[in-house]
Amino acid sequence: MKPVIVVHGGAGRIFKEREEGCRAGVVRAALQGYTVLKQGGSAIDAVEEAVRSMEDDPHFNAGCGSVLNEKGEVEMDAIIMDGKNLNSGAVSAVKCIANPIKLARLVMEKTKHMLLTDHGAHLFAQTMGIPEVPGEKLITQRSRERWKKNLEPDSNPEEFQKDLGTVGAVAIDSEGNVACATSTGGLSNKLIGRVGDTACIGSGGYADNHSGATSTTGHGESIMKVVLARLILYHMEQGMSPEVAADTALDYMKDTSRGFGGCYCCQQAGEWAARFLHQADVLGYCRG
Amino acid sequence: MKPVIVVHGGAGRIFKEREEGCRAGVVRAALQGYTVLKQGGSAIDAVEEAVRSMEDDPHFNAGCGSVLNEKGEVEMDAIIMDGKNLNSGAVSAVKCIANPIKLARLVMEKTKHMLLTDHGAHLFAQTMGIPEVPGEKLITQRSRERWKKNLEPDSNPEEFQKDLGTVGAVAIDSEGNVACATSTGGLSNKLIGRVGDTACIGSGGYADNHSGATSTTGHGESIMKVVLARLILYHMEQGMSPEVAADTALDYMKDTSRGFGGCYCCQQAGEWAARFLHQADVLGYCRG
Numbered sequence: 001m002k003p004v005i006v007v008h009g010g011a012g013r014i015f016k017e018r019e020e021g022c023r024a025g026v027v028r029a030a031l032q033g034y035t036v037l038k039q040g041g042s043a044i045d046a047v048e049e050a051v052r053s054m055e056d057d058p059h060f061n062a063g064c065g066s067v068l069n070e071k072g073e074v075e076m077d078a079i080i081m082d083g084k085n086l087n088s089g090a091v092s093a094v095k096c097i098a099n100p101i102k103l104a105r106l107v108m109e110k111t112k113h114m115l116l117t118d119h120g121a122h123l124f125a126q127t128m129g130i131p132e133v134p135g136e137k138l139i140t141q142r143s144r145e146r147w148k149k150n151l152e153p154d155s156n157p158e159e160f161q162k163d164l165g166t167v168g169a170v171a172i173d174s175e176g177n178v179a180c181a182t183s184t185g186g187l188s189n190k191l192i193g194r195v196g197d198t199a200c201i202g203s204g205g206y207a208d209n210h211s212g213a214t215s216t217t218g219h220g221e222s223i224m225k226v227v228l229a230r231l232i233l234y235h236m237e238q239g240m241s242p243e244v245a246a247d248t249a250l251d252y253m254k255d256t257s258r259g260f261g262g263c264y265c266c267q268q269a270g271e272w273a274a275r276f277l278h279q280a281d282v283l284g285y286c287r288g
Numbered sequence: 289m290k291p292v293i294v295v296h297g298g299a300g301r302i303f304k305e306r307e308e309g310c311r312a313g314v315v316r317a318a319l320q321g322y323t324v325l326k327q328g329g330s331a332i333d334a335v336e337e338a339v340r341s342m343e344d345d346p347h348f349n350a351g352c353g354s355v356l357n358e359k360g361e362v363e364m365d366a367i368i369m370d371g372k373n374l375n376s377g378a379v380s381a382v383k384c385i386a387n388p389i390k391l392a393r394l395v396m397e398k399t400k401h402m403l404l405t406d407h408g409a410h411l412f413a414q415t416m417g418i419p420e421v422p423g424e425k426l427i428t429q430r431s432r433e434r435w436k437k438n439l440e441p442d443s444n445p446e447e448f449q450k451d452l453g454t455v456g457a458v459a460i461d462s463e464g465n466v467a468c469a470t471s472t473g474g475l476s477n478k479l480i481g482r483v484g485d486t487a488c489i490g491s492g493g494y495a496d497n498h499s500g501a502t503s504t505t506g507h508g509e510s511i512m513k514v515v516l517a518r519l520i521l522y523h524m525e526q527g528m529s530p531e532v533a534a535d536t537a538l539d540y541m542k543d544t545s546r547g548f549g550g551c552y553c554c555q556q557a558g559e560w561a562a563r564f565l566h567q568a569d570v571l572g573y574c575r576g
Contacts, residue, residue: 113482118406120481193408194401200488202515227490
């Protein structure tokens with residue numbers, strides 16, 4: 001089977017000054033993930049590598065470059081899921097961790113659990129020998145400025161939010177296994193401890209060889225409301241193509257909430273789709 | 289429409305010494321929730337009241353009586369969802385809170401978010417004027433003994449776990465609105481910061497007037513793996529009765545993991561089902 005990886009850098013519009021960096025970042029991430037696949041690596045290794053690449057890239061709202069919470073700190077969520085066996089791992093509200101997606105993978109592989117949060121996730125990171133980075137290292141000037149602007153009395157954080165979003169990837173490897181990974185800094189100026197769709201299995205991502213893999217991006221609370229990733233795969237299980245399934249689920253989300261968002265899905269046969277409401281997205285893909 | 293409430297006190301076997309207290313507790317909770325419905329209250333008020341009643345009852349693994357984490361502390365998750373508008377609120381890994389279900393309801397009503405975790409959830413509780421209770425107040429002698437036994441080298445925490453489970457309720461009010469609520473102390477001797485199915489929308493519960501309401505109980509990681517609550521309602525949307533939908537979803541869960549569990553679901557027309565794998569459950573219901 002020819003391997004495929006589809007990588008996204010968040011739903012919503014892209015401001016001009018970010019466009020070049022974002023496009024280069026998703027292409028780089030797609031190529032890095034695809035290199036894993038070409039060398040015979042698994043889908044789950046590939047999506048982890050692609051998301052790790054975007055977490056390290058300050059252009060995206062994940063890892064370094066994440067938006068800040070109400071207190072001016074980075075707090076991140078991430079999930080990874082293997083469609084071969086439905087195993088998954090996730091972390092929520094983690095700080096001072098360079099690559100939440102790697103920590104999520106360790107939750108999946110080294111614990112009996114699927115989601116570790118906040119303080120406990122940090123204790124686990126210590127046990128795994130993952131060093132904490134100074135919180136400042138994850139904060140870009142852009143994030144700080146946005147946070148300050150959002151504190152102004154006439155600010156419109158929701159409007160601002162629309163140029164940012166979760167990063168993620170879906171992949172199919174040469175053995176026909178699918179996987180997804182999603183990582184985010186969440187919503188600008190969110191309450192401390194707010195967990196969005198990304199850490200919740202079925203909302204921020206889902207992968208099952210029998211149907212496909214999906215990673216979602218956009219307004220987390222709207223995505224959670226309809227458990228978007230799982231909904232798309234239900235539609236695919238009923239025989240819809242990835243494109244029709246994604247559009248049907250996104251239309252339903254639009255009807256039930258005012259949230260914006262998008263999704264990226266693939267199925268074992270190699271077919272994939274990237275669909276979104278309202279705004280364009282930054283997207284990269286590689287196909288064998 | 290005649291109101292209905294179905295209340296559960298956890299999947300799994302019930303040890304003899306707990307049987308009487310558990311049965312009395314679910315009946316009391318069902319009656320308290322039903323009183324809300326009979327007085328013209330909403331389904332969401334009724335499920336909150338029923339779950340609050342079981343959180344206050346030391347016989348159940350929620351609120352006072354919760355199992356302890358690896359450090360010997362109570363850490364709880366809870367979710368509430370209104371089928372009328374798909375609004376929901378949840379908290380994860382909260383300590384020193386007598387009624388996590390009330391905090392979840394406040395997340396739903398007083399924030400733009402749907403899930404607050406750990407430290408941030410406590411800050412929010414303070415803002416809402418919810419007093420912290422001493423951690424010891426939530427710990428029963430039984431929980432402490434179980435925790436200690438699980439620390440012994442030849443212990444079998446998973447076997448022990450089977451006599452405990454999440455508590456929850458589903459209801460239909462006189463206007464035909466459905467709602468669900470679920471609350472839990474999680475898994476005995478879990479890692480600090482472990483979040484289970486209860487806090488994850490679609491896994492621990494889901495409610496939608498167009499299909500129905502579900503609350504789940506059992507081994508959290510197995511429930512999350514299949515996003516159980518949403519899966520049951522998806523089957524009901526396809527025309528299955530609550531009973532057949534629940535059995536189909538639970539059989540699928542059994543096939544994909546070794547976890548035990550159960551679920552409680554109802555639909556707008558008033559039909560309801562309580563189904564479980566392997567073990568009997570404590571269950572109460574009232575119907576107008």
